[in-house]
Amino acid sequence: MKHNLSPLIALQKLDLRCMEINTQRRKIPERLQVVETPLREAQQLLQQTSAGMEALVKERRSHEKDLEAHEAHTEKMKSRLSELKSNKEYQAHLFEIEVSNKKKGDFEEKILLCMEKIEQLQQTAKEAQAKVNVVENVFAQEKLVLDELEKKLAAELADLESQQQTYSADVDKGLFVRYNSIKAARKDQALAEIKERTCSGCQLQLPPQLISEVKRGEDLLTCPYCRRMLYWGGQTPVETGSVPELDKTSVLEIGESL
Numbered sequence: 001m002k003h004n005l006s007p008l009i010a011l012q013k014l015d016l017r018c019m020e021i022n023t024q025r026r027k028i029p030e031r032l033q034v035v036e037t038p039l040r041e042a043q044q045l046l047q048q049t050s051a052g053m054e055a056l057v058k059e060r061r062s063h064e065k066d067l068e069a070h071e072a073h074t075e076k077m078k079s080r081l082s083e084l085k086s087n088k089e090y091q092a093h094l095f096e097i098e099v100s101n102k103k104k105g106d107f108e109e110k111i112l113l114c115m116e117k118i119e120q121l122q123q124t125a126k127e128a129q130a131k132v133n134v135v136e137n138v139f140a141q142e143k144l145v146l147d148e149l150e151k152k153l154a155a156e157l158a159d160l161e162s163q164q165q166t167y168s169a170d171v172d173k174g175l176f177v178r179y180n181s182i183k184a185a186r187k188d189q190a191l192a193e194i195k196e197r198t199c200s201g202c203q204l205q206l207p208p209q210l211i212s213e214v215k216r217g218e219d220l221l222t223c224p225y226c227r228r229m230l231y232w233g234g235q236t237p238v239e240t241g242s243v244p245e246l247d248k249t250s251v252l253e254i255g256e257s258l
């Protein structure tokens with residue numbers, strides 16, 4: 001075999017894992033939002049209920065004050081009854097007192113209505129608080145899991161990046177530049193293994209002659225459809241755990257067939 005793609009295949013394995021990690025990391029805020037949204041909603045409902053209750057308590061107090069003033073006024077009117085001289089005046093005053101007593105009922109009704117509403121809101125608040133407790137728990141647990149995942153992925157990425165540096169230093173410069181340019185254009189892999197007569201990059205069937213040439217491994221050939229660099233599966237990629245011993249002369253032999 002005249003060229004050795006093994007270090008690049010190993011490097012690609014690292015690159016693909018890095019991409020996977022970056023995709024996973026980008027999804028973490030979205031995943032957190034999925035549990036954060038119901039929490040915010042439950043908290044908002046609780047807040048609204050509390051605010052509504054506060055307003056109703058204020059309203060009830062105001063009606064109570066009105067009732068108190070009204071009762072004082074009625075009492076005053078009653079006490080003046082004895083001071084009245086004529087029967088006509090007396091009757092008129094009695095009528096006013098009767099009207100005043102009816103008005104008292106209106107105040108009482110308003111107070112009662114407030115109290116009923118407060119009671120309903122108390123129930124709503126109780127339910128909202130229970131919901132907040134549940135979703136707060138769910139959120140806290142998910143956040144813990146995601147924080148842990150983020151930490152794990154960041155550590156793995158740092159490790160992969162340092163491995164990438166070691167590997168890429170051993171790859172022929174020209175080949176490395178080409179690898180990076182195809183990788184950037186394809187937004188994934190620059191190398192494609194031939195599997196079942198197809199390019200594993202674009203899944204299109206390759207001409208048999210091209211497959212034989214790739215198998216022979218004399219030149220570095222690219223897929224005519226996606227331009228990825230082809231390699232035969234018989235070229236076993238080196239394990240990514242250790243830095244491969246490179247035969248630099250064979251790597252440099254790739255030449256102009258790129």
Ligand SMILES: [Zn+2]
Nearest residue numbers: 199202223226
């Ligand atoms: Zn292809």
